[in-house]
Amino acid sequence: MSPVLAGVLQLLALMAALALAYVPLGNYLARVYSSPRHLRIEKWIYKGIGADPDTEMRWPAYLRGVLAFSVAGVLFLYLLQRLQGVLPGSLGFASIDPDQAFNTAASFVANTNWQSYYGEQAMGHVVQTAGLAVQNFVSAAVGIAVAVALVRGFARSRTGELGNFWADLVRGVVRVLVPIAVVGAVILVACGVIQNFSGIHEVGQFPGGAQEWNGGAVASQEVIKELGTNGGGYFNANSAHPFENPTPFTNLFEIFLILLIPVALTRTFGVMTGSVRQGYAILATMATIWLSFVALMMWTEFAHHGPALQAAGGAMEGKEVRFGIGGSSIFAVSTTLTSTGAVDSFHSSYTGLGGGITMLGMMLGEIAPGGVGSGLYGMLVMAVIAVFVAGLMVGRTPEYVGKKIGTREIKFAACYILVTPALVLVFTAAAMALPTPGDSMTNSGAHGFSEILYAYTSASNNNGSAFAGLNADTQWFNTTLGLAMLLGRFLPMVFVLALAGSLARQQPVPATKGTLRTEKPLFSGLLVGAVLIITGLTYFPALALGPLAEGLA
Numbered sequence: 001m002s003p004v005l006a007g008v009l010q011l012l013a014l015m016a017a018l019a020l021a022y023v024p025l026g027n028y029l030a031r032v033y034s035s036p037r038h039l040r041i042e043k044w045i046y047k048g049i050g051a052d053p054d055t056e057m058r059w060p061a062y063l064r065g066v067l068a069f070s071v072a073g074v075l076f077l078y079l080l081q082r083l084q085g086v087l088p089g090s091l092g093f094a095s096i097d098p099d100q101a102f103n104t105a106a107s108f109v110a111n112t113n114w115q116s117y118y119g120e121q122a123m124g125h126v127v128q129t130a131g132l133a134v135q136n137f138v139s140a141a142v143g144i145a146v147a148v149a150l151v152r153g154f155a156r157s158r159t160g161e162l163g164n165f166w167a168d169l170v171r172g173v174v175r176v177l178v179p180i181a182v183v184g185a186v187i188l189v190a191c192g193v194i195q196n197f198s199g200i201h202e203v204g205q206f207p208g209g210a211q212e213w214n215g216g217a218v219a220s221q222e223v224i225k226e227l228g229t230n231g232g233g234y235f236n237a238n239s240a241h242p243f244e245n246p247t248p249f250t251n252l253f254e255i256f257l258i259l260l261i262p263v264a265l266t267r268t269f270g271v272m273t274g275s276v277r278q279g280y281a282i283l284a285t286m287a288t289i290w291l292s293f294v295a296l297m298m299w300t301e302f303a304h305h306g307p308a309l310q311a312a313g314g315a316m317e318g319k320e321v322r323f324g325i326g327g328s329s330i331f332a333v334s335t336t337l338t339s340t341g342a343v344d345s346f347h348s349s350y351t352g353l354g355g356g357i358t359m360l361g362m363m364l365g366e367i368a369p370g371g372v373g374s375g376l377y378g379m380l381v382m383a384v385i386a387v388f389v390a391g392l393m394v395g396r397t398p399e400y401v402g403k404k405i406g407t408r409e410i411k412f413a414a415c416y417i418l419v420t421p422a423l424v425l426v427f428t429a430a431a432m433a434l435p436t437p438g439d440s441m442t443n444s445g446a447h448g449f450s451e452i453l454y455a456y457t458s459a460s461n462n463n464g465s466a467f468a469g470l471n472a473d474t475q476w477f478n479t480t481l482g483l484a485m486l487l488g489r490f491l492p493m494v495f496v497l498a499l500a501g502s503l504a505r506q507q508p509v510p511a512t513k514g515t516l517r518t519e520k521p522l523f524s525g526l527l528v529g530a531v532l533i534i535t536g537l538t539y540f541p542a543l544a545l546g547p548l549a550e551g552l553a
Contacts, residue, residue, distance in 0.1 A: 003302070003324050003325055003326060004298070004302055004326070006324060006326050007298055007302075007324065007325060007326015007327065007329065007330070008326070010248075010252055010326055010327055010330060011294060011326070011330060013252065014252060014255060014256060014259075014330065017256050018256065018259055018260065018263050021260060021263075021264065022263060022264055022267055022283075023267060025260065025261075025264040025267070026264040026265070026266070026267020026268045026270075026271065026279070027267065027268075027271060029176065029261075029264060029265065029267075029268040030267075030268045030271040030272050032171050032172075032175045032176060033148045033163070033168060033171065033268070033272070034272065038053055038167070039174065039175070041174060042167075042170050042171065042174055045170050045174075046166065046167075046170065049166065051164075051166035051167075052164075053164050053166060053167035053170070054164070054167075055164055056161035056162075056163065056164060057161065057162060057163065057164055057165060058160040058161055058162065058501055059149075059160065059162055059497040059498055059500055059501030060501075061165075062149055062162050062163070062165045062497055063493070063494060063497045065165035065166060065169075066142060066145070066146065066165060066490070066493060066497075067490065069138075069142070069165075069169065070109050070110075070139075070142065070490065073105075073109040073135060073138065073139070074105045074106060074109045074486075075105075076131075077104070077105040077108060077109065077131050077132075077135060078101050078102060078105040080126070080127055080130065080131045081095065081096035081100075081101040081104060081105065081123075081127055081131070082095050082096060082098070082101050083095060084096060084123070084124055084126070084127050087124065087126045087127075088126065089124050089125035089126045089197070090124035090125075090126065090127075091124040091125065091199060091200060091214055092124075092200075093121075093122055093123065093124050096117075096122065096123075099475045099478040099479055100116060100117060100473060100478050102478065102479070102482050103116055103477075103478035103479070103481060103482040104116075104117070104132075105482075106482035106483075106485045106486045107232070107459075107464065107481075107482065107485055108131075108132055108135040108136070108139065108230070108232060109135055109139055109486075109489075110139065110462055110485040110486055110488070110489035110490070111139040111140060111142070111143055111228070111229070111230055111339060111371065111372075111374070111462050111489065112231075112339070112341065112458075112459060112462040112463065112464040112485045112488075112489070113136075113225065113230045113231040113232030113341055113464040114232075114341070114458060114459055114464045114466070114472075114481060114485060115232055115233070115236075115464070115466075116472040116473040116477065116478055116481075117473065118236040119232075119233055119234050119235050119236055120213070120214055120216075120234070120235045120236060121236075125197050125216060125217070128216060128217065128221065128234065129217050129220075129221075132221070132232060133217070133220065133221045133224065135230075136221065136224040136225055136228050136230040136232070137173050137177050137178070137181075137224055137228065138169065138173060139228065139230065140172070140177060140224070140227070140228030140229065140230065140372045140373070141168075141169050141170075141172030141173045141176075141177060142169060142172075142373070143229075143339075143371055143372045143373030143374045144168070144172045144176070144261070144265070144372055144373040145165055145168035145169050145172060145373065146373055146374075146377060146493050146496055146497065147265060147373035147374070147376040147377045148163065148168055148268075148272075148373075149162040149163055149165075149168070149496075149497060149500050150376075150377045150380055150496055150497075150499065150500040150503075151268070151269050151272050151273065151376075151380075152272070152500065152504065153499065153500030153501065153502070153503035153504040154269075154273050154380075154400075154401045154402075154403060154503055155272050155273045155274070156504045157504070157506060157507055157508050158505065158506070158507055159504055159505065160501050160504050160505050161504065162497070162500050162501060162504060176261070177224065177227065177228060180223075180227055180260075181220070181223045181224045181227055184223035184226075184227060184253075184257060185219045185220045185222075185223045187253065188219040188222055188223055188250060188253070189219045191246065191247055191249060191250045191253075192242075192246035192247060192250070193218055193219040193222055193243065193244060193245070193246060193250065194215055194216070194218045194219065194243045195217055195218060195219040195220060196215040196216070196217070197215065197216070197217065198214070198215035198216075199214060199215070200212050200213070200214040201213055201214070201215070213243075216234050218234045218235075218243055218244055221234055222234070222239075222244050222245075222254070223257060225340075225342060226239075226254045226255075226257035226258045226340065226342060227257045227258075227260065227261065227372075228261075228372050229258060229261075229262065229338045229339045229340040229371040229372045229374075229375075230340065230341075230342075230464070231335065231339075231340040231341030231342040231463070231464040231465065232341075232342075232464065233342065238342055238343045238344070239251075239254060239331070239342045239343060239344040240320055240343060240344045240345060240346070245344055246322075247322065248322060248323060248324075248327060251322075251323050251327050251331065251344055252327065254331075254342070254344075255330055255331055255334050258334050258335060258338055258340050258342070259334055259338070259369060261372045262286075262338060262369035262370050262371065262372060262375040262376065263283065263286070263369050265369075265372075265373070265375070265376040266279045266280070266282045266283040266286065266369070266376065267279050267283075268376075269282060269376060269380070270282075273401050275401070275519060277519035278401055278518060278519050280519070281518060281519045281520070281521075281523055281524050281527075282376070282379055282380070282383070282527075283369075284521070284524045285368070285379065285524045285527045285528055285531070286367065286368040286369040286370070286375070286379065287368075287369075288368075288524070288528050289337070289364070289367075289368035289528060289531065289532075290333065290334070290337055290368045290369065293333045293337060293357055293360075293361055293368075294329065294330055294333045296353075296357055297329040297330075297332060297333050297354055297357050297358075298325070298326065298329045300315075300350075300351050300353045300354040300357065301315045301325045301328075301329050301350065301351060301354050302315075302325055303315075303351070315349075315350065315351050315354070317349040318345050318346035318347075318348065318349025318350065318468075319345040319346075319349070320344060320345060323344055323345070327344070328344055328345040329354075331343070331344045331345070332344075332345060332347060332350070332354075332357075332358055333357065333358070333361060335463075335465060336357075336358040336359075336361035336362050336366070336463060336465060337361040337362075337364070337366060337367075337368045337369070337370070338366055338369065338370055338371050338375060339366045339370065339371030339372075339374055339375070339461065339462045339463050339464075340371070340463070340464070340465075341458060341463040341464025341465035342464075342465070343465050343466075343468075346468040347454070347465060347466075347467055347468065348447075348451070348467040348468040348469040349468075351551065352446075352447075352547050352548075352549075352550035352551030352552075353547065353548075353551035355450060355454075355467070355547045355550075356450075356543060356546070356547030356548060356551060358454075358465070359450070359453065359454055359457055359539075359543065359546075359547060360536060360539070360543065362457045362458060362461045362463045363421075363424070363457055363461070363535065363536065363538070363539045363543075364531055364532075364535050364536055365378045365382070365417070365420065365461065365531075365535055366378065366461050366462070366463060367379040367382060367531065368531075371462065374462065374492075377496045378416075378492075379527075379531075381413050381416045381417065381495075381496065381499070382417070382527060382530055382531050382534075382535070383400055383518070383527055384400055384405055384409060384410070384413045384499070385410075385413050385414075385417065385530055385534060386523070386526050386527045386529075386530040387399065387400045387405055387516060387518060387523075388405050388410050388413075389526075389530060390516050390523075390526060391405070391516070394514075394516075396514055396516075398516070399509050399511075399515055399516070400518055401518070402508040402509055402510075402511070403503045403506050403508065403509065404506060404509055408502050409499055409502055409503065412495045412496075412498050412499040412502065413495070413499060415495045416492050416495040416496060416499075417534065417535060419487070419488065419491045419492050419495075420460045420461055420488050420492070421535075421538045421539065423456070423460035423484050423487055423488050424453070424456045424457050424460045424461075424484075424539070424542075425539075425542060427456040427459075427460070427480055427481075427484055428452055428453050428456045428542065430480070431452050431456070431476070431477075431480070432449065432452060434476075436474075436476060437452070437474075437476050437477065438452075440470055440471040440472065440474055440476075440477060441469070441470060442469040442470065442471070443469055445550075446545065446546050446547070446549040446550040447469070447546075447550055448469075449545055449546045450467060450546035450547050450550065451467045451469045451470040452470065453542055453545075453546050454466070454467040454470075455467065455470055455472060455477070455481065456480075456481070456484055457539075459481040459484040459485045459488065460484045460485070460487070460488035461488060462485060462488055462489050
């Protein structure tokens, strides 16, 4: 079987699996966030944290809940790392330095999981399980909660209430993430992913010294890092490591986990707003962008330029032979078009244009299908922009899902789409202008610029993957990337929740003959164009200096 055919068959199998899960999971998520009932374990949690799950919140109260919970998470994870040296199960590792502890705490709470450390050489069992793995669950649940709050903004009328953050958070963990993660972890263990609490083992003597590996609860963290679109690996090699991702099947299964909830949430949106066709239109937009990126990535990586690439069957540098170019390309696109950041190959070794595709996927806002929760609310904000543009074309007040898009709504949407580009470009410019940050670049020229651009793009868009050529473990990068991750995660949420509150107060507008049919293919095409033009072109000058210059050289 040719490598190209193998890649295409993997793609078809993945799409079939997602199609089978789409309706049942999407409907289940709608029931979870619409049910008035509370499970017994949920009631215990509410009592423990002192929350009343039946109290409806307006958007400022909902936002305060998000921020208070996240600040507490940053402080707890920071202290856990700083105290690692005196904790049991630390495997003899010392406490983490202050700047790196801040960076890691901000990273995992912001659902970014950028790692400027070697996981197997820095974090013990307690920090990995009680700190990082816990944040993988709750940060994903926060993203789903914010997305559901925006959906309620479209679904409700003449009220500013968006639900209860604490109830949405707890339900996301208890009813959604934990059950799927348990099943997924069992599957990964059965396929060879390790799950233990063993210490450090010496596995061989080599001229450079002894080779050592430590065990860990890898399968349970691997499944939630993909399912929650987190991405932080137990080992530095991330999902390229055989302990995390041993076979082509586990590779495809992990891609499935990455896409599962973001894809299903489009069905949840349709069900909760009373029009499943609206959900299909959003899904069609996401699928069009994702498939286009996969096709482009496979084309750039399979292209045979020179005898070395011809002998290998494509650009195999930095890729695992057990996954091949097809599996690696699908993984790379999926992890950068979502906020996952996990890698099964090294993006710095991709062709110039291939590396540019991974960067562009993040620059679009990771909305195809995007992160858990963040993908849906990001695409809905772009839908608001698209109907506004369409309204300007025909001279009519724009409407979306029965709600008018006025001055207030479009201001919130505009602020949302401006936040991350500003963070990426300002921090990248500062790093290139100052003398010290440039010393961290492994490469010079266009590729070196791409390393820094990729880092701030990954951090500001809460992705977490790296170009693998930048030494980011410095005070400058630990601090600035940490700030970029926090601002890139929570500033957009402010505008999303403000938009949700504004929409929820409106009276639904009945559809007329002049209403733009946003469930039709025409609108999906308009939405794809809005995403590529409004968001993509923002970064074109920066891309021209980096991956485009390298790819055309």
